[in-house]
Amino acid sequence: MSLYLYGLYNGLVLGLAIFLVSSGLTLAFGIMKIFNFAHGAFFMVGAYTAYAITGQEASSLFVFLGAAFIAALLIGSIGVLADLAVFRRLAGVPPEYTLMAAFGILLLSNGVSKIVFGQAVHTVYPPAVLGDFIDLGMPVSVYGLFIIAAGILVFATLEIGLNRLWFGKLVLAVARDPWMANVAGLQVQRLKLVSVVVSFALAGLAGGLLVANQALSLDLGHSYLLYAFCAVIVGGLGSVRGAFFASILFGLAESLNAVVLPGLPGIATYSLLIVLVLVRPQGLFPELSQ
Amino acid sequence: MLEVRSLDAHYGQAHILHGVAFALAERERIAVLGRNGAGKSTLLKSLMNAGPTVRGEVVLDGKPLGRTSASDRVRLGLSLVPEDRRIFTHITVAENIRLAQQGTERKAGLPTLAEVVAMFPMLKDLVTRMGGQLSGGQQQMLAVARSIAARPRLMLLDEPTEGLAPVIVEDMAAKVVQACEAYGTALVLAEQNIWFARQCTSRVMLLDSGSLVFSGSWAEFDASGALVERYLAV
Numbered sequence: 001m002s003l004y005l006y007g008l009y010n011g012l013v014l015g016l017a018i019f020l021v022s023s024g025l026t027l028a029f030g031i032m033k034i035f036n037f038a039h040g041a042f043f044m045v046g047a048y049t050a051y052a053i054t055g056q057e058a059s060s061l062f063v064f065l066g067a068a069f070i071a072a073l074l075i076g077s078i079g080v081l082a083d084l085a086v087f088r089r090l091a092g093v094p095p096e097y098t099l100m101a102a103f104g105i106l107l108l109s110n111g112v113s114k115i116v117f118g119q120a121v122h123t124v125y126p127p128a129v130l131g132d133f134i135d136l137g138m139p140v141s142v143y144g145l146f147i148i149a150a151g152i153l154v155f156a157t158l159e160i161g162l163n164r165l166w167f168g169k170l171v172l173a174v175a176r177d178p179w180m181a182n183v184a185g186l187q188v189q190r191l192k193l194v195s196v197v198v199s200f201a202l203a204g205l206a207g208g209l210l211v212a213n214q215a216l217s218l219d220l221g222h223s224y225l226l227y228a229f230c231a232v233i234v235g236g237l238g239s240v241r242g243a244f245f246a247s248i249l250f251g252l253a254e255s256l257n258a259v260v261l262p263g264l265p266g267i268a269t270y271s272l273l274i275v276l277v278l279v280r281p282q283g284l285f286p287e288l289s290q
Numbered sequence: 291m292l293e294v295r296s297l298d299a300h301y302g303q304a305h306i307l308h309g310v311a312f313a314l315a316e317r318e319r320i321a322v323l324g325r326n327g328a329g330k331s332t333l334l335k336s337l338m339n340a341g342p343t344v345r346g347e348v349v350l351d352g353k354p355l356g357r358t359s360a361s362d363r364v365r366l367g368l369s370l371v372p373e374d375r376r377i378f379t380h381i382t383v384a385e386n387i388r389l390a391q392q393g394t395e396r397k398a399g400l401p402t403l404a405e406v407v408a409m410f411p412m413l414k415d416l417v418t419r420m421g422g423q424l425s426g427g428q429q430q431m432l433a434v435a436r437s438i439a440a441r442p443r444l445m446l447l448d449e450p451t452e453g454l455a456p457v458i459v460e461d462m463a464a465k466v467v468q469a470c471e472a473y474g475t476a477l478v479l480a481e482q483n484i485w486f487a488r489q490c491t492s493r494v495m496l497l498d499s500g501s502l503v504f505s506g507s508w509a510e511f512d513a514s515g516a517l518v519e520r521y522l523a524v
């Protein structure tokens with residue numbers, strides 16, 4: 001029994017970790033209408049940035065969080081450059097071009113990261129306060145609980161920001177109907193830029209928060225990006241709420257898969273993807289996908 | 291106030307408008323009639339710089355607008371009510387109005403929500419309803435109210451009667467005239483409903499295959515009976 005409970009807990013941790021990555025990805029799709037292939041690379045750069053600040057183990061929770069925020073700021077600034085230099089110029093062209101541009105940014109980021117960070121694999125530990133286990137009937141890692149809390153906090157912030165705050169409603173107006181937003185006089189480019197910055201910053205933040213307990217290498221982005229793409233598609237392209245629930249579904253599927261069918265890794269994840277896409281091709285929350 | 295000189299408009303390779311020219315005085319209301327595909331919507335979008343590639347001149351108060359963006363044209367006092375309404379469905383009626391007022395970037399001189407609702411009583415009980423929960427007629431009324439709430443100097447109104455019940459069309463005509471007179475707003479109205487166009491405007495232009503084939507008063511329009519037969523009959 002405890003094995004299944006443990007599977008559920010691990011699934012939740014993995015699910016919220018996936019959401020930390022997919023939240024920025026789905027936001028980028030919702031506003032810019034592109035799949036930002038470079039998202040995984042910026043997640044990885046965010047993780048390296050945090051590592052560069054904290055070293056192998058952050059001296060305190062404050063330093064750990066501070067490093068993650070600095071990573072978010074740095075990647076958000078790169079978002080400004082990416083928008084001004086690439087995405088804005090491609091507005092109005094067929095989406096394939098933007099996809100290729102995002103892929104180009106991915107290759108560029110990977111190349112630059114190889115030069116800057118080298119190819120060594122680093123081990124990073126959470127700060128001591130998050131490194132413990134507590135007994136909730138079973139030993140539960142505090143870092144896992146932290147990831148769950150961080151994921152829920154990011155979700156709540158985005159939900160409130162987009163659906164309750166006036167600024168968020170304007171951003172959604174641009175996402176849903178950029179033509180009318182422009183004709184109504186809104187500063188569409190400025191609102192898009194803010195969204196791009198938030199989307200990129202989320203990649204950096206996710207990198208900074210998830211860097212611990214991982215093998216930090218240039219391939220770090222790949223581990224989460226595939227799940228994140230699955231979550232964005234299944235959740236409903238552009239929907240933060242959809243990405244949240246789909247991320248948790250995939251986290252649980254992957255984790256319980258390891259408990260129930262350890263000989264067939266990944267089978268539950270891909271089966272879930274196929275079934276959900278067949279049953280609900282528009283996604284769980286299709287509000288932004290038109 | 292507005293002068294349009296040899297205006298050509300293209301969508302990709304398609305040449306839609308051919309040398310359209312007309313002038314509009316302050317507070318003047320003019321109708322643009324024509325069959326489907328004559329170029330009425332393209333003309334309004336060209337004046338707003340909201341879609342077609344445009345050549346020729348659109349001059350406002352003696353200044354050519356050139357490549358001025360649609361959002362900047364809003365701040366110069368233009369407002370387009372598109373044919374398909376384009377109400378934002380994720381926000382309420384009141385928020386749709388607030389959004390349009392924000393687009394003008396003006397702080398003073400805009401009507402309050404209560405004043406807008408007083409002018410468009412159909413919206414009275416709907417202010418907290420989401421845009422996506424309105425009927426077609428309610429959405430159309432909101433689209434006009436949203437435009438008027440920005441207190442434009444010139445409203446570009448594209449086929450507001452399409453798909454509306456006759457009783458709403460009558461109400462709409464009265465509201466458009468009332469709102470334009472209250473705020474001194476000039477109007478370019480693209481329409482196929484001649485009755486509605488006549489109620490709202492004092493002058494009429496006729497577009498056929500992207501060219502202006504008539505421009506004059508409604509009396510002159512009525513006097514040339516063949517016009518309706520030749521250019522508007524299906």
